[in-house]
Amino acid sequence: MNVYRLSSRLKVFIFLFSVLQILVLSSLLLIPFIDLPSNSRAYQLYDFCCSSAYLHVILLILIVAAIIVAFLLVINVFKRKVIFTSDSIISKSIFSTQKLIFSDIKGYKIRHSILYIITNSNEKRRLVINLFTFDRTDNLLRNLEMRFTNLDF
Known part of the structure; x- marks a missing residue:
């Protein structure tokens, strides 16, 4: 985790x-x-x-x-934090908590230093992470590259 x-x-x-x-x-x-x-x-x-x-x-x-x-x-x-567990990605703040299970994730995109984690269905919202605000974002991107496809290509 x-x-x-x-x-x-x-x-x-x-x-x-x-x-x-x-x-x-x-x-x-x-x-x-x-x-x-x-x-x-x-x-x-x-x-x-x-x-x-x-x-x-x-x-x-x-x-x-x-x-x-x-x-x-x-x-x-x-x-505010983003948690990358063995089976899901969780984004927590005082305003909302959003959890995406790996099976619900289609892939990810990076636009203007903002990471979008895209879901398979329209029922769940995509996860939006600003890469400038977090520490160790290179580690987060490496974890995403190993598990999901980059939808930019």
């Missing part, structure tokens, strides 16, 4: 970007509680665009939704 995880550089980048996004958006939630002088530019801009309660609610919902997406990205970075 081979487990392929996201590369450590990508994990660090997404983690830092998401933490920065969470900090910036959380600080935006503090704006209504800060007292600003009435002649300041920030107060005039805030009064002009966000003076109604309706806009406050929409802005609050959008900021909270963006913070939740950032948390989901951080969790997905550490949960």
Whole structure:
């Protein structure tokens, strides 16, 4: 059983970007509680665009939704993996888990550094793997070459 995880550089980048996004958006939630002088530019801009309660609610919902997406990205970075077992290929993330048994796989294609594992039937979806994001993709491609046909040729 081979487990392929996201590369450590990508994990660090997404983690830092998401933490920065969470900090910036959380600080935006503090704006209504800060007292600003009435002649300041920030107060005039805030009064002009966000003076109604309706806009406050929409802005609050959008900021909270963006913070939740950032948390989901951080969790997905550490949960995302592709598992190559003796009889199947499993792709796991927090959003979905997809398992393809070797008998269901017709072959694979590589287009623009994205690996497509094609199934025999239309009932099962193909598996899509971005080769830039995972470590040891050459090992994954070698395992696929030994078991399946390359549909690019």
